[in-house]
Amino acid sequence: MGKTKELSKDKIVDLHKGLGYKKISKIFNIPRDTIGSIIRKFKTYRTAANLPGRGRKPTISSRALSNLVRTAKKNCKTCFSGNYKIKLFGHTDQRYKNTIPIVKHEGGSLMMWGCFSEAGTGNLDRVPGIMDSQKYQVILKKNMMPxxxxxxxxxxxxxxxxxxxxxxxxxxxxxxxxxxxxxxxxLEAFAHEEWAKIPIERRKKLVSTYRKLLLEVIKTKGRSTRY
Structure with a gap:
């Protein structure tokens, strides 16, 4: 794919010796701005090929990279948290498979905050209303250290x-x-009950996946990864 693109750029440069941007744009079905960019690059560097060091720059600072390394090494001592909505039952609920969904059948939902580590599950707490900065701070003060x-x-x-x-x-x-x-x-009672039942094998797999992600980010120095 890369070689094909380079050959196309060379052809564009050759055609520009006798044709304008508009005609070349129609031949390759490429915007005129792109054609102009290729030609200007050739005039400046005498080549249309990709230049070394012209790729996407790292999007992570050295300090953040150091923190990632530290986290990757101590992933077993990491406490993960998140807050998500749990619905009572929605459109896909089998109890209402052959009915038209209405407000009565939706039944409401709960916003829950919880945390876990490889060692086990931490607290699970109900978020009153919509989560905002103040509520998040209250949740953390109430549940994080316990x-x-x-x-x-x-x-x-x-x-x-x-x-x-x-x-x-x-x-x-x-x-x-x-x-x-x-x-x-x-709904809330079952959520607490099932939260405590999340198996250790599942937690270990999730933490292991996160560690692989961190190592991949470290390897690419903040560039995009396959995760």
Whole structure:
């Protein structure tokens, strides 16, 4: 693919000796601005090929990179958190498979905050209304340190609000849905019950995936990764 692009650029340069941007643009079906950029590059550097050091620059500072290295080495002492909405039941609920979804059948939802580590699950708490900065601070003050003590993370641990939690919450939502709660009270009770049941194998797999992501980011020095 790269060689094909380079050959196209060379052809554009050759055609420009007798044709204008507009005609070359129609031949290659490429915007005139792109044609102009290629020609200007050739006039400046005497080549249309990609130049070394012209790729995407790292998007991470050396300090942030150091923090990632530290986190990757101490992932077993990392406490992950997240907040997600859990619905009582929605359009896909089998109890209403042959009905038209209306407000009555939607039944409401809860915003829950929770944290976990490889060692276990920490607190799970209900967020009143919509999460904002003040509520988030209250949630952390109320639940963070008790969770750290519960998980025996000691004095040296890292707090990470990460996408990793989405996978954990996906497991929780499926488990709660299987219980078929009929009201908000049951929904919250089942959420706490199933949160405590998330198996250690699942937690270890999630933490391992996160560590691989960190190592990949470190390897690419902040550039895009396959994750």
């Amino acid at each position: 969770s750290v003590d519960k998980l025996n993370l000691g004095d040296h641990w890292i707090f990470q609000h990460a996408w990793l939690g989405k996978r954990c919450w996906s497991d929780l939502k499926k488990a709660v849905a299987a219980q078929k709660p009929s009201n908000i009270t049951e």
